[in-house]
Amino acid sequence: MLTPIREVIKIFILTGAGISAESGLGTFRDKDGLWSRFDPMKLATPEAFAHNPDEVHAFYNMRRQNLLSAEPNAAHRALARLESGLAERGGSLFLCTQNIDDLHERAGSQRVFHMHGELLKARCTACGETMPWQEDLSVEAPCPSCRRSGGLRPHVVWFGEMPLEIDGIYDALLEADLFVAIGTSGSVYPAAGFVSEARGHGIRTCEINLEPSDNARQFDDRRYGPASEAVPAWVE
Numbered sequence: 278m279l280t281p282i283r284e285v286i287k288i289f290i291l292t293g294a295g296i297s298a299e300s301g302l303g304t305f306r307d308k309d310g311l312w313s314r315f316d317p318m319k320l321a322t323p324e325a326f327a328h329n330p331d332e333v334h335a336f337y338n339m340r341r342q343n344l345l346s347a348e349p350n351a352a353h354r355a356l357a358r359l360e361s362g363l364a365e366r367g368g369s370l371f372l373c374t375q376n377i378d379d380l381h382e383r384a385g386s387q388r389v390f391h392m393h394g395e396l397l398k399a400r401c402t403a404c405g406e407t408m409p410w411q412e413d414l415s416v417e418a419p420c421p422s423c424r425r426s427g428g429l430r431p432h433v434v435w436f437g438e439m440p441l442e443i444d445g446i447y448d449a450l451l452e453a454d455l456f457v458a459i460g461t462s463g464s465v466y467p468a469a470g471f472v473s474e475a476r477g478h479g480i481r482t483c484e485i486n487l488e489p490s491d492n493a494r495q496f497d498d499r500r501y502g503p504a505s506e507a508v509p510a511w512v513e
């Protein structure tokens with residue numbers, strides 16, 4: 278029986294592409310997902326960017342344009358309500374997402390930890406500056422801070438790169454009363470290892486997904502269905 282929210286103080290939620298699927302952003306590994314049409318090793322690695330920056334920019338420019346015309350859905354809005362609801366009761370929600378979209382923030386979530394970066398930010402590999410970026414990126418685009426060209430890249434974490442804020446994320450995970458994974462296949466590390474880390478520390482675990490993920494057996498509780506229905510039902 279799923280732990281009723283009213284008894285839980287600290288909740289750690291990990292979201293993945295599945296929570297944004299019904300907002301039209303597609304997922305990675307589903308049959309018509311991004312990786313069925315694009316090769317991640319040719320587009321989402323530092324080597325790919327060094328070798329063919331134009332192709333990598335075109336890929337992320339396409340996703341950025343899609344994002345700018347997308348809207349949060351009922352699952353994003355339910356988590357924003359949960360955040361304020363828990364805070365009112367002296368509890369807390371730690372919302373960690375693998376998603377590079379800004380739909381959690383646009384739904385009203387105040388604190389969102391993007392462990393794989395943000396599509397609406399660019400980073401200069403010459404001066405290290407990170408800045409908001411809504412336009413298409415290109416190798417010609419000069420860095421607004423150091424004025425050098427050729428150094429701007431999407432502020433996202435590629436395969437083989439260290440996730441962002443990982444120490445703070447692990448600390449919050451181990452302080453939680455409940456770990457909930459929403460809309461993720463559990464196929465990419467270190468995020469895919471969070472459930473076993475939580476179990477190892479006696480933290481209750483729950484999966485909310487369209488179908489069983491690669492780690493489904495590791496979860497104490499499981500709820501299956503479209504996020505826009507399953508998440509509000511769980512929060513209410």
Ligand SMILES: CC(C)NC(=O)[C@H](Cc1c[nH]c2ccccc12)NC(=O)[C@H](CCCC/N=C(/NCCC(=O)O)S[C@H]1O[C@H](COP(=O)(O)OP(=O)(O)OC[C@H]2O[C@@H](n3cnc4c(N)ncnc43)[C@H](O)[C@@H]2O)[C@@H](O)[C@H]1O)NC(=O)OCc1ccccc1
Binds near residue numbers: 294298436490
């Ligand atoms: C392929 C995999 C085996 N490779 C890795 O895991 C690698 C290597 C690796 C490290 N440790 C390992 C251990 C074992 C094996 C390999 C490794 N990991 C790394 O390189 C990571 C960096 C990986 C980050 C790569 N960047 C992404 N994204 C950003 C860019 C971009 O977006 O382009 S990964 C990307 O795929 C990942 C998985 O995607 P999901 O979000 O889960 O989406 P997916 O499509 O797979 O699944 C969707 C799910 O939703 C469900 N769904 C669909 N529709 C709905 C719906 N409507 N409602 C509800 N659910 C729904 C579906 O059923 C499905 O289950 C996400 O993280 C996502 O961000 N870096 C690192 O490890 O650094 C060192 C380190 C080690 C320890 C501690 C610190 C550092």
